[in-house]
Amino acid sequence: MIVTNYTDFRKNLAQIMDEVLSGHVPAIITRESKQPLVMISLEDFNSHQETFYLTKSKANKSRLASSLKNIESGKYKKRELIES
Numbered sequence: 001m002i003v004t005n006y007t008d009f010r011k012n013l014a015q016i017m018d019e020v021l022s023g024h025v026p027a028i029i030t031r032e033s034k035q036p037l038v039m040i041s042l043e044d045f046n047s048h049q050e051t052f053y054l055t056k057s058k059a060n061k062s063r064l065a066s067s068l069k070n071i072e073s074g075k076y077k078k079r080e081l082i083e084s
Helices: 006-011 013-023 042-055 058-072
Strands: 002-005 027-031 034-039
Touching: 002 006, 002 013, 006 013, 006 027, 013 027, 013 034, 042 058
Parallel strands: 002 027
Antiparallel strands: 027 034
16 A cells, blocks of 8 residues: 655656556555545456445345355365357
8 A cells, every 4th residue: 555645646646656556556645634535546446346336235245255155165166168
């Protein structure tokens, strides 16, 4: 995670943007007497949005959690994809 103040953020904008994109790490920009903000890559933002969508339904969230537990405990069967 990158934490920087507004002045340093402006001075190092391109470098910080490159780090956010390549390292998939958020950048927190602090501002004097104002709320901080977070910069993340579009790819990471879309991933968060998809996770939020998939876990919005309690039933789907429960199914996903159950599936993850099965995978972690080795209770799954690997199958090959059928090509059409």
